[in-house]
Amino acid sequence: MKAAVGDRLVVEGAHQGESRRVGIIVSVRDDDGTPPYVVHWLDDDHETLVYPGPDAHVEHHESGRGR
Template sequence: MRAHVGDRLVLEAIHVGEPRRVGVITELRHPDGTPPYMVRWLDTDRESMVFPGSEAHIEPPHAPHHAH
């Protein structure tokens, strides 16, 4: 997984009833764009460091965003 600042990180729910989470990558920890990432979550406006798993994918900032 490789990302750029401004890309969206989408974490799909892995358990029934959990919401999908979407955040904006605000900082890269490695110059090659590999994890971990600093992410500002759109639902809480808080930032956290994320080590994304298999439920995660990256969307470019200009891609249409579809809430589930």
Template sequence: MKAKVGDRLVLEPTHPGSPRRVGVITELHHDDGSPPYTVRWLDDEHETLVYPGPEGRVEAGHR
């Protein structure tokens, strides 16, 4: 998985009834765009450090 600042990280739920999470990548921690990422979640504007698993995907953001 590779990303750039401004891309969206989408985490699909791993349990029935859990919500999908969508956030904007605000910081990379490796020059090659590999995880982990600092992500600002769209639902609550909270920022967290994320190591996405197989439920995650990166979508190109607006640059």
């Protein structure tokens, strides 16, 4: 998984009844775009350091970046 500042991190609910979470990546710790990321979550307006799991994917800010 690779991301850049401004991309969206989407985490699908792992259990029935859990909603997906969407956040904006505000900081990428490694130059190659690999995790961890600092994410500003849109649902509760907080920022956390995230090591995305298999239930997460990145939606790139610019279309066609080829990551």
